[in-house]
Amino acid sequence: MSKQEWPLYEVFIRSKAGLSHRHAGSLHAADDQMALSNARDTYTRRSEGVSLWVVRSDRIVASDPTETSAFFEPAEDKIYRHPTFYEIPEGVENL
Amino acid sequence: MSADQTLIAYTLRLADNALILAQRMIELVAAEPELEEELANANFALDYIGQARMLYSHAGELEGNGRSEDEFAFMRDEHEFRNLLLLEQPNGHFGDALVRQFLFEAFYLHLLEALIACSDQGLSEIAARAIKEVKYHNRHSAQWLVRLGDGTEFSRERVQASLDNAWRYTGEMFTGDDIDVAFQRDFDGPNLNAIRDLWKRDVERTVTEATLRLPDEQWMVSGGKQGQHSEHFGFLLAEMQYLQRSFPSATW
Amino acid sequence: MYTQGLDQAGNDKQSGVETAEQLAAFQKRVDAEEKIEAKDWMPEAYRRTLIRQISQHAHSEIIGMQPEGNWLTRAPSLKRKAILLAKVQDEAGHGLYLYSAAETLGVSRDQMVADLLSGKAKYSSIFNYPTLTWADIGAIGWLVDGAAIMNQIPLCRCSYGPYARAMVRVCKEESFHQRQGFDIMLTLCRGTAAQKAMAQDALNRWWWPSLMMFGPNDTESKHSAQSMAWKIKRFSNDELRQKFVDVTVQQAEFLGIRVPDDELSFDPESGHYTFGEIDWQEFIDVVAGNGPCNKQRLEKRQYAHNEGEWVRAAAQAYASKQAARAAA
Numbered sequence: 001m002s003k004q005e006w007p008l009y010e011v012f013i014r015s016k017a018g019l020s021h022r023h024a025g026s027l028h029a030a031d032d033q034m035a036l037s038n039a040r041d042t043y044t045r046r047s048e049g050v051s052l053w054v055v056r057s058d059r060i061v062a063s064d065p066t067e068t069s070a071f072f073e074p075a076e077d078k079i080y081r082h083p084t085f086y087e088i089p090e091g092v093e094n095l
Numbered sequence: 096m097s098a099d100q101t102l103i104a105y106t107l108r109l110a111d112n113a114l115i116l117a118q119r120m121i122e123l124v125a126a127e128p129e130l131e132e133e134l135a136n137a138n139f140a141l142d143y144i145g146q147a148r149m150l151y152s153h154a155g156e157l158e159g160n161g162r163s164e165d166e167f168a169f170m171r172d173e174h175e176f177r178n179l180l181l182l183e184q185p186n187g188h189f190g191d192a193l194v195r196q197f198l199f200e201a202f203y204l205h206l207l208e209a210l211i212a213c214s215d216q217g218l219s220e221i222a223a224r225a226i227k228e229v230k231y232h233n234r235h236s237a238q239w240l241v242r243l244g245d246g247t248e249f250s251r252e253r254v255q256a257s258l259d260n261a262w263r264y265t266g267e268m269f270t271g272d273d274i275d276v277a278f279q280r281d282f283d284g285p286n287l288n289a290i291r292d293l294w295k296r297d298v299e300r301t302v303t304e305a306t307l308r309l310p311d312e313q314w315m316v317s318g319g320k321q322g323q324h325s326e327h328f329g330f331l332l333a334e335m336q337y338l339q340r341s342f343p344s345a346t347w
Numbered sequence: 348m349y350t351q352g353l354d355q356a357g358n359d360k361q362s363g364v365e366t367a368e369q370l371a372a373f374q375k376r377v378d379a380e381e382k383i384e385a386k387d388w389m390p391e392a393y394r395r396t397l398i399r400q401i402s403q404h405a406h407s408e409i410i411g412m413q414p415e416g417n418w419l420t421r422a423p424s425l426k427r428k429a430i431l432l433a434k435v436q437d438e439a440g441h442g443l444y445l446y447s448a449a450e451t452l453g454v455s456r457d458q459m460v461a462d463l464l465s466g467k468a469k470y471s472s473i474f475n476y477p478t479l480t481w482a483d484i485g486a487i488g489w490l491v492d493g494a495a496i497m498n499q500i501p502l503c504r505c506s507y508g509p510y511a512r513a514m515v516r517v518c519k520e521e522s523f524h525q526r527q528g529f530d531i532m533l534t535l536c537r538g539t540a541a542q543k544a545m546a547q548d549a550l551n552r553w554w555w556p557s558l559m560m561f562g563p564n565d566t567e568s569k570h571s572a573q574s575m576a577w578k579i580k581r582f583s584n585d586e587l588r589q590k591f592v593d594v595t596v597q598q599a600e601f602l603g604i605r606v607p608d609d610e611l612s613f614d615p616e617s618g619h620y621t622f623g624e625i626d627w628q629e630f631i632d633v634v635a636g637n638g639p640c641n642k643q644r645l646e647k648r649q650y651a652h653n654e655g656e657w658v659r660a661a662a663q664a665y666a667s668k669q670a671a672r673a674a675a
Contacts, residue, residue, distance in 0.1 A: 005457040006129070006663065008450065025516070026447040027131055028456060030242070030662035031669060037235055038131040041138050042440055046520070065386045114425075121419045121428075124435055125412040125647065128655025130443050133412075137436035144429045151425075165424045189658045245668065246661025253657065338423040338481055345539050347423035347481070347531075 008057040009035040011042075013049035021053050029054075101277040102215055103157045104177070105284070107167065108274070108320060109218075110150030111178035114168055116199065117143035118335055119186055128189055135235060139196075142228040146221065153217045169339035173329055174322040181264035183319065183328045190243055190254040194261045197236040198298065202268045204229050205293045209285035218282075237301045244305025251306065258302070259310045266315025268294075274320075365390055377578050382508040385451035393577055396570065397507050398452050400579065402459045405445035407471035408438045409463070410644050414478040415487060423481060430527050431484060437520050444513040451509045464649050472630060473556050475638030482535055482542075482549035488528015490550075490557040490595065496525060497591050498561070501581035510579075529598065536602045543604070550599065551607045558622075559630045561588040592620050 006028040012021035024043045029035035035054040044052070063071055079085050088095055096104070120140035127133045151164035181199055186192045207229060210222035243254040269291040271279075278284035302309055318324065338347070370390055376383065383389055412435050419435065422428035446456045462468035473491055478484065499521075502514040535546040562568060562584040574580035582590075596613075599606050610623035632638065 004663065005455060006659065008447075025444055025513070026450070027443060028129065029131065030659070031666040033238055034131075034242075034662065037135065037238070040231075041135040042131060042443060045134075045138065045436075045440070062386070065384070065388070118420060121432055124416045124419055124432070125409075126651040126654070128651075128658035130409070130439055130446070133439035134436060134443070137432055137439065141429055141432055141436070144425055144432065148425050148429075168425055169423075188654065242662045242665040243658070246664045247657070250657055250661030250664070334420050337421050342423075342539065342541060345423075345542055347427055347534060347538075 006030045006034075009039070009054045010057050010060065011035075011039040012053040012055075013039075013043060014051035015049055017050060021051065024048070026057065032056075096273070096277060098277075098281045099157065101274055101281060102218075103154050104274050105278045105282075106150055106154040106157065106218060108177040110147050110154060110167065111176045112182055112199075112203075113143045113150060114147035115176070115178040115331070116182040116196075117147060118331060119182065119184075119192070119195075122186055123192060139228075139232050139235075142225075142232070146225050146228070149221045149224070153221065156217070165339065169336045173324055173332055176324065176328070176332070177320050177322055179264070179267050180316055180319040180325055181261065181267065183325060183331060184261070184264065185327055187257070188253070190250070190257040191260070193236055193239050193243065194254065194257040196232065197240050197301070198261055198265055199268075200229055200233045200236060201297045201301075202265075202290065202294045204233050205290045206285050209290065212283060213278075213285075214281075214283045240301055240307075241305040244302070244307040254305075255307050258307060262310040263313055263316050267317035267319060270315070270317055270320075272320060374576070377506045377576075380506075380578070382511065383506050384508045392573075393579075394452050396574060396577070396579060397510060398449055398454050400574075401445055401449040401452075401510055401513075402454070402462070403469050403471075405442045405449060405459065406463045406468055407474065408442035408445060410470045410474045410648065412438045412442075413644050413647060414474055414476070414640070415484060417478045418481060418484050421481070422484075427531070434488070434524055434527065437524070440520070441517045444516055445510075448507075448509040448513040460652065464645070464652055466636065466645060469634065471560060472633040472638060473560050474644060475633050475641045476552065476556050477640050479552075480545050480549060482532070482545040483553065485528050485531030485535060485546065486549035486553040488524055488526075489532050489598070490528070490553050491560065492521065492524040492528055493595060494557045494560045494591050496521065497587045504578075504581060506578035532602055532604075536604060546602065547604045550604050554607050555625060555629075556633075558588060558592070558625055559633075561585070561591065563627070563630075589619055592622050596620050 007030075008026055009029055010026050011024045013024045014021045024039075027035065027038045027042055029038050032054065035056075036052060039052050039054050043049070117140045120136055120143065123136055124133070124140075127136055147168070148164050151167040154167065155162045155164065179199070181195060184191075184195060204226065207222045207226040211219050211226065213219055213222075240254065243250045245251070269287045271287045275284070275287060279286060299309055369388065373383075373388065373390060373393070383393075415431060415435050415438075419428065419431055422431050446459060449459060450456060459468065463470070478487070496518075499514055499518055503511055503518055505511040505514065532546050532549075535542040565571060565583045565585045568584055571580065571583060575583070596606055596611065608623045610621070612621055613619075614621050633641070636642075
């Protein structure tokens with residue numbers, strides 16, 4: 001008998017129609033269907049959701065924290081992408 | 096037996112099934128094979144406690160003597176309980192408890208389906224709520240049966256034995272007595288023969304998928320529905336009822 | 348949630364590769380109340396402290412299911428049975444969330460469970476006391492969950508993101524736990540004389556172990572200062588204990604039962620209750636494994652784990668077969 005532990009899954013819940021799925025937590029399961037059941041029984045006990053996604057944690061591709069500055073800081077000085085960058089003269093509406 | 100009495104007796108059988116199965120399931124708390132399964136087992140047991148409460152309350156209202164859900168649960172003796180023998184059987188190992196759950200719920204699902212259509216509004220409403228819960232349980236148990244059956248050699252043999260051992264308690268589900276007959280006639284109740292066919296079909300499908308074999312036709316034990324229980328049952332009740340019996344006038 | 352000042356048994360090795368610059372930069376992030384996430388650089392000692400604390404916390408939830416589970420089959424009404432089952436189930440869930448949080452630090456659940464089962468890992472000493480009557484279920488909810496809440500609310504702001512997030516969920520779910528315990532006590536105290544005596548007896552037995560849950564006095568607590576600097580811990584053991592005593596004594600008065608401490612008195616000057624000395628020898632003994640139920644709790648866990656092995660293996664074998672079939 002193999003003594004390896006069941007793989008880890010990440011659980012995402014849509015709390016109601018119209019919202020996107022959000023990460024809720026993790027759990028262990030032997031297979032995908034079990035992961036879905038376990039997610040239901042663990043993470044939706046208080047009516048937290050109307051839809052579930054589960055995905056094996058080792059299938060997630062993540063950015064590397066050591067590259068955080070290279071990944072995300074270049075966006076910080078592009079303030080012209082935000083509407084608050086622009087001054088609206090007095091009296092102009094609906095803009 | 097009057098129609099009212101039939102309805103009360105029938106409702107109490109359903110309530111007793113739910114309570115006794117729940118009681119067995121909560122014995123499994125903190126003993127499940129994996130943490131995630133603890134959550135599932137507790138969810139299902141909570142569903143059954145909820146069903147038992149609704150059904151006892153309904154029986155109490157029908158009876159009209161002010162008996163509460165707790166009086167039904169805690170102040171009746173062994174012979175007054177009318178649950179199926181299958182449900183009072185000791186848990187055994189994970190496979191035994193799973194097979195008990197699976198065999199009962201494959202039946203209960205169709206029973207509830209039929210009860211939604213019965214002419215007693217209270218029962219019909221309770222059945223409509225319960226069926227959602229039981230559908231989910233059934234999905235869970237069926238998947239587990241397949242995992243154990245089609246798992247390791249050891250697990251297949253073990254769960255096959257569970258199935259063989261539990262089989263002789265399944266006949267009672269479909270053996271109609273006076274109450275079943277009267278309930279079907281007077282309240283558009285379930286047709287147990289029809290349910291047996293559906294049950295057989297569903298059980299066979301999952302058992303086959305699980306690479307297990309259906310046990311042979313055999314002698315069936317019955318009696319729970321008439322209040323004739325197995326020896327285990329007295330202990331279950333003694334434990335469950337102990338506080339209410341020790342302090343009869345107290346509220347908790 | 349049942350953490351306590353379980354900061355004993357630490358043997359953190361300082362790894363030689365950590366530079367002063369790295370440590371200073373890390374501390375700066377913590378001081379700025381930035382959350383540390385799983386893959387971020389962190390001092391090895393921070394990681395180890397968290398693994399120890401979070402896993403002990405998780406173990407406490409799991410072992411904590413037993414003393415309350417002890418009354419599930421005997422709960423005196425169907426309503427109480429359902430409430431207690433929902434509570435014990437929450438504890439399983441909280442153990443699960445916490446194991447998951449610890450797993451982000453690079454330790455497997457299997458390893459943590461193995462450490463629990465071998466007796467290497469600790470869990471909250473409170474669960475090594477027996478639940479002898481139904482009133483103990485009330486006392487656990489009221490006192491033990493009450494003490495736990497004092498500890499856990501600040502943990503929602505812990506510097507380690509996954510732990511803080513797990514604690515937010517735990518706190519949200521647990522908000523009913525203490526209330527249901529107090530509700531049981533209140534019902535008993537308003538009930539028959541025998542019921543009230545049951546409630547008093549439970550308070551007598553659970554009061555001091557509850558105070559011990561906050562861990563050793565600040566002067567004795569080895570890891571407190573470091574944990575405070577890392578913002579894993581926000582308040583000291585003694586601060587939290589005092590807060591607990593202040594609110595709980597008044598609740599006992601409302602219930603009409605007596606806190607078993609002859610030295611208990613209200614000090615109008617400070618606005619706090621002063622209370623007697625905890626029997627620290629008892630605490631040390633119970634943590635060392637010599638409480639009334641240490642052996643029993645661990646054996647039950649070991650038994651369940653061993654009995655479940657074939658089931659876990661079967662599920663895994665099935666999953667492998669399915670994967671092979673899908674690939675074929």
